[in-house]
Amino acid sequence: xDMALEVxxxxxxxxxVVNVVxxxxxxxxxxxxxxxxHAQLRxxxxxxxxxxxxxxxxxxxxxxxxxxxIPDKADRVVFVLAPVMVLVPAxxxxxxxxxxxxxxxxxxxxxxxxxxxxxSLGVFGVVxxxxxxxxxxxxxxxxxxxxxxxxxxxxxxxxVIGPLMxxxxxNLQEIVHAQRDVWFVFYQPLAFIVFFVAALAETNRVPFDLxxxxxxxxxxxxxxxxxxxxxxxxxxxxxxxxxxxxxxxxLFFGGWEGPDFIPLPGFVWYCLKxxxxxxVFIWLRATLPRYRYDQLMRVGWKFMFPxxxxxxxxxxxxxxxxx
Amino acid sequence: MVGVxxxxxIEQQSTLHGTEELVINMGPQHPSTxxxxxxxxxxxxxxxxxxxxxxxYLHRGTEKIGENITYTMFIPYTDRLDYIAAPSNxxxxxxxxxxxxxxxxxxxxxxxxxxxxxxxxxxxxxxWLATHALDIGAMTVFLWCFREREMxxxxxxxxxxxxxxVNAFRLGGLHEDVPDKFLQLTQEFIDIFPSRIDDYETLLxxxxxxxxxxxxxxxxxxxxxxxxxxxxxxxRGSGVRWDLRRAKPYAAYPYLDFVVPVGENGxxxxxxxxxxxxxxxxxxxxxxxxxxxxxxxxxxxxxxxxKPPEGEIYHSIENPKGEFGFYIVSDGTTTxxxxxxxxxxxxxxxxxxxxxxxxxxxxxxxxxxSIDIVLGECDR
Numbered sequence: 039x040d041m042a043l044e045v046x047x048x049x050x051x052x053x054x055v056v057n058v059v060x061x062x063x064x065x066x067x068x069x070x071x072x073x074x075x076h077a078q079l080r081x082x083x084x085x086x087x088x089x090x091x092x093x094x095x096x097x098x099x100x101x102x103x104x105x106x107x108i109p110d111k112a113d114r115v116v117f118v119l120a121p122v123m124v125l126v127p128a129x130x131x132x133x134x135x136x137x138x139x140x141x142x143x144x145x146x147x148x149x150x151x152x153x154x155x156x157x158s159l160g161v162f163g164v165v166x167x168x169x170x171x172x173x174x175x176x177x178x179x180x181x182x183x184x185x186x187x188x189x190x191x192x193x194x195x196x197x198v199i200g201p202l203m204x205x206x207x208x209n210l211q212e213i214v215h216a217q218r219d220v221w222f223v224f225y226q227p228l229a230f231i232v233f234f235v236a237a238l239a240e241t242n243r244v245p246f247d248l249x250x251x252x253x254x255x256x257x258x259x260x261x262x263x264x265x266x267x268x269x270x271x272x273x274x275x276x277x278x279x280x281x282x283x284x285x286x287x288x289l290f291f292g293g294w295e296g297p298d299f300i301p302l303p304g305f306v307w308y309c310l311k312x313x314x315x316x317x318v319f320i321w322l323r324a325t326l327p328r329y330r331y332d333q334l335m336r337v338g339w340k341f342m343f344p345x346x347x348x349x350x351x352x353x354x355x356x357x358x359x360x361x
Numbered sequence: 362m363v364g365v366x367x368x369x370x371i372e373q374q375s376t377l378h379g380t381e382e383l384v385i386n387m388g389p390q391h392p393s394t395x396x397x398x399x400x401x402x403x404x405x406x407x408x409x410x411x412x413x414x415x416x417x418y419l420h421r422g423t424e425k426i427g428e429n430i431t432y433t434m435f436i437p438y439t440d441r442l443d444y445i446a447a448p449s450n451x452x453x454x455x456x457x458x459x460x461x462x463x464x465x466x467x468x469x470x471x472x473x474x475x476x477x478x479x480x481x482x483x484x485x486x487x488x489w490l491a492t493h494a495l496d497i498g499a500m501t502v503f504l505w506c507f508r509e510r511e512m513x514x515x516x517x518x519x520x521x522x523x524x525x526x527v528n529a530f531r532l533g534g535l536h537e538d539v540p541d542k543f544l545q546l547t548q549e550f551i552d553i554f555p556s557r558i559d560d561y562e563t564l565l566x567x568x569x570x571x572x573x574x575x576x577x578x579x580x581x582x583x584x585x586x587x588x589x590x591x592x593x594x595x596x597r598g599s600g601v602r603w604d605l606r607r608a609k610p611y612a613a614y615p616y617l618d619f620v621v622p623v624g625e626n627g628x629x630x631x632x633x634x635x636x637x638x639x640x641x642x643x644x645x646x647x648x649x650x651x652x653x654x655x656x657x658x659x660x661x662x663x664x665x666x667x668k669p670p671e672g673e674i675y676h677s678i679e680n681p682k683g684e685f686g687f688y689i690v691s692d693g694t695t696t697x698x699x700x701x702x703x704x705x706x707x708x709x710x711x712x713x714x715x716x717x718x719x720x721x722x723x724x725x726x727x728x729x730x731s732i733d734i735v736l737g738e739c740d741r
Contacts, residue, residue, distance in 0.1 A: 078504035174385045178407070178722070244498060245570050327570045328498025330723045331407055 051143045055132050063276040064094035070320045077324035104265035109172060112262065116170035121263065121270035123163030127156045128277040135284050136210050138294045138304035149210040150202070150285070154195055157240075157281055160274065161187040164259050167271070171262035179258025182331055186246065189338050190239035193232055196346040200229035200353045201289040214293030223290040228349040230290045232342050237282040239334070241275065244323040246334055283315035284308075382410055387725070389418045395492060395729060396736035398710075407721045412714055416707070419740040427700030432458050432667045433532055435700070440526035442702065442738035446485035448477045448517070448529040449680045450738075455530045456611050457676035457687040461669035468613070470534035470659045475613040476547070476650040477520070477529055478678075479643040483554070484513040485681035485733075486636050486643075490561060493633070493730035497574050502564055509557050512550050519543045532667055534660030548651055554644050562637065575630035579716045579728040582627060589712045593683025593705050594635045595732060599627030605679035616653065619646050629731040636733075666695055680705055682733055704738035 068083065068090070075082030083090030108117055134149040136142040146152060161184055168180020202208065204225060205216035216222075223230045239246040260271045287293055291311055294304030302310075329337065383404040389397040397418035403411040423442065427435050439450035452474055459466065491506035514524040520543040521527040521536075529535075565571045581591070583599040596603055604621040606614045622638035624631025671693040677686030683705025690699040709732050716728045 074500070078501050079508055080504060174383060178385075247498070324501050325564065326499065327494065327565075327568065327574060328723075329570055330574055330721060332721065333573050 048143060052133075055143060056129060059129065059132060059277060059280070060273065063273050063280065064098060066276050066280070066316060067097075067272070068094045069316070070323075073317065073320045074324045077321075098269070101266055101269040106265040106267065107262075109262050111172040113170040113172065116166050117262075118267070120163045120167035120170055121267040121274075123166055124160050124274040125163075125270045125277070127159040127163075128274040128281065131156050131278075131281045134210060135281065136214065136288065136293060137308055139211075141305060142211075145209065145211055148208045150198060150208045150213070150289075153210075153281065153285060154191075154198070157278060158187070158191050160278060161191075163274075167263070168259040171259070173262050176259050176261045179261070183242070183259055185331075186239055186242070186334060189335060190236045190246075193338060193342045193346055194236040194240055196343075196350065197229045197233040197236060198285075198289055200226040200349050203350075203353050203357060210288050210293075214288055214295060217292040218295060221290060221292045226290065226349070226353070228345060228352075230286075232346045232349070233286060233290070235337075235342060237286060238319070238322070239338070241279045241282055241319075243279070243319055245326040245329050247323075247328060279316070279319060280312065283312055283319075286315060287311045389415075395734055398729070398734065398736055398739075400713075400725070400729075402722065402725065404722065407723075409717050409720055409722065409725060412717050412725070414710060414713060416710070416736070417740050419736045421741065423741045424700050424702055427697055429696060431695045432669070432697065435697075436530070436532075437526065437528045440523075440528055442704065442741065443485070443680060443682065443685070443706070443735045444525060444737045445488050445735050446481035446681045447523075447525060447527050448481040449485070449678070449685065451528065451530045452478050452612065453676070453678045453680065453685045454687055455532050456678060457674060457689055458532055458667070458669065460674045460676050461672070461689075461691060464533055464661045464663065466534055466661055467658045468655045469538075469657050470661075471613040472650045472654050473535060473539055473659065474530060475617065476647050476654075477517075478612065479646045479650075480513050480516060480547070482643045482681040483640060484510050484517075486640050487513070489636060489681075489730070489733045490633075493727070493733075494565060496726045496730045497571065499564060499568075499571070502561055505557070505560060505564075509550075509554060516543060516546055516550060519546055531660065533663035534658070536660075538659045544651060544654070547647065551644055551647050551651070555641065558637065558640050558644075565633075566637070572630065574723075574727060575633060575731075576628055577626070578629050578720065578724050579731060580626060580628045581712060581716055585715060586627065586712065589715065590708050591683070591712050593680070593709065593733075594632050594639065595683070595709055595712065597622065598624040598632035598635045600625055605677060605684055609677075611676075611678055613650065617646050617649050629727055632731045668693065668695055677703060682706055682735065682738075683709055685738070702738070702741055704741060706732075706734040706736070706739040707741075710734055710739060 071093075072082040072090075083093035086092040086096045108114060131153050133143045134146055134152050136145070164183045164187070165180050168176045168178075168183070171177070201213065201222045204222055205213040207213060207216070238244075260268055263271060287308065294308040296302055296304075296307040296310075385402050385404060386399065387402055388399040391400075399415040399418065401413040401415060402409055421441070423438055426438055430438075436451055436454055439454045440447040442450045487506040487510040491503040491510070494500075494502035494506075517527045517529070518524045520539045521529050581589075581595070581599055583596070583601045586596045586599045587601065592603065600623050602621050602623050605611075606619075607621055619642045620638075622635050622642065624635050669689075669691040671691055673688070673690040675686055675688045677684045679685075684703065685705055686703035688699075688701040688703065689697050692698040713728065713732065716732075717725050720728065
């Protein structure tokens with residue numbers, strides 16, 4: 039009986055989280071369009087609803103009813119499977135993310151490891167999409183994606199080691215508790231810089247948005263996709279942006295905890311921090327040009343890799359001396 | 362990444378493993394080929410081994426049309442050549458035809474021609490900067506530039522009624538004098554424009570990513586550029602101080618003071634700097650035109666039917682994109698016997714192959730942007 043109850047509660051939580059995530063993602067796209075529009079002296083969506091507030095819904099409906107085109111020469115099975123392969127890992131990760139001290143789906147002792155492992159599965163879907171489309175532009179986009187996501191996965195993985203050493207746990211809850219006094223960003227500025235850059239690259243955001251460089255590759259790996267399948271890629275991209283931001287908040291900015299003198303519920307703190315992260319992502323997109331493929335790799339291997347190694351060494355050394 | 366130097370080794374490898382070059386077709390519906398240019402790229406990974414341009418998708422037979430209509434009737438057709446900077450084309454045509462005669466063009470008309478010519482240079486360079494930055498991923502610059510380009514187009518509208526295809530000048534001067542409002546609005550535009558150029562530069566000039574994307578990419582030496590007949594900002598970016606406004610002055614340029622900016626390395630970044638400086642210099646020229654603008658008539662006495670004497674002339678001006686010339690053969694009738702256009706875009710595009718081989722796909726886009734082509738005049 040207890041077992042059944044637990045499953046039921048978990049199912050309800052999953053239902054809530056998945057739906058809220060979808061909605062939040064839809065509105066994140068709206069916010070992005072608005073912020074970029076104002077940076078560029080435009081108004082952005084204005085027509086559907088007050089200041090275009092219903093635009094995401096209209097877009098969703100439009101994508102839902104659009105004709106679903108599968109190119110003749112495409113590998114049908116893989117072509118259909120690819121968007122699912124991208125979206126599912128992006129959503130599965132939410133299983134372990136702590137949104138507040140009490141609100142999470144589950145808590146596992148290797149939470150962070152789980153996040154990194156599952157979110158890196160998304161690259162399979164990208165490669166599958168590029169291959170199955172049977173289009174040269176898609177293939178180039180997919181190859182770029184694969185190379186980029188794999189290399190930056192490494193820096194992302196190494197950059198979280200510093201905070202881990204300080205917290206002494208892979209459990210996301212405990213990492214947050216370890217930062218009750220000081221946020222790790224003050225102890226681990228180097229790790230945070232590397233983490234942030236790797237996060238940008240990992241989520242294919244400007245200035246690392248090469249896989250979908252519209253002006254070179256038209257749209258990259260999802261050139262041939264339309265309708266809901268395209269929407270899956272889009273949702274997955276924004277969902278993983280939120281995942282990465284959440285991880286950044288948990289590791290470096292004290293998760294849902296805020297300063298004691300401002301009494302706000304944990305969930306509100308989390309939302310505020312998430313919003314700030316998202317805003318920086320969007321701000322960068324409005325400001326920066328795009329790196330070139332080889333430059334991206336150079337930045338990664340020649341600059342970030344030594345930096346993150348140095349950080350691990352320093353953290354270990356200082357911890358040995360002072361703690 | 363694999364450079365050009367390793368090509369032979371790759372060839373060996375490819376015979377071993379049976380790999381072949383990836384041929385991709387860029388355009389004519391590609392977002393960064395600036396119109397309907399089609400580029401056929403042969404890629405090794407992401408490195409360009411070879412490329413071919415396929416043009417002609419916008420061919421409208423403008424030269425042939427010119428043989429069948431009068432000299433005056435051809436002016437609106439020139440609008441549609443380099444449609445980004447239509448008044449410049451009008452200027453090239455009218456000054457070319459006027460070369461047949463010894464008309465005394467009134468100074469007021471000359472100054473207005475120079476002024477409008479420089480405005481069209483600003484309009485053209487703004488569109489270039491907007492799309493070039495967009496190609497490299499800087500999206501915001503695109504809309505910032507369009508804000509000012511819109512102002513220039515509004516100025517054209519005030520003066521001539523048209524925005525894109527303005528049909529600005531007539532043989533012997535102007536159709537009628539520009540309204541005072543045009544001069545006043547131009548002054549207002551000139552007052553704010555330099556600070557707007559600073560805005561673009563804040564986003565790009567010292568941006569590390571922009572520098573990495575443009576410096577030492579798409580280099581062409583002064584010698585090669587001259588051999589290929591390149592003109593305009595490209596050759597000036599390579600360090601050749603060649604500007605027809607200086608070399609063979611027309612309109613009011615002999616009386617105007619301006620600097621011809623040149624680059625050093627001939628890479629994309631230098632071409633960028635040259636054009637940005639030209640924006641500033643154009644602003645200066647327009648200011649001088651406004652200050653020195655004489656009164657008087659805007660057109661000289663011209664015959665009712667334009668019948669140039671038998672003979673041939675070639676006349677070219679400094680278009681925003683390079684040397685824009687007309688070669689006209691007259692048989693003494695009201696229509697030209699032959700009209701030949703020297704389009705800067707077409708000839709500058711000839712340098713594309715030289716600039717691109719050995720670079721990466723992403724650079725091809727940047728290089729096409731830095732050449733600044735308009736297919737309207739390229740295909741004619």
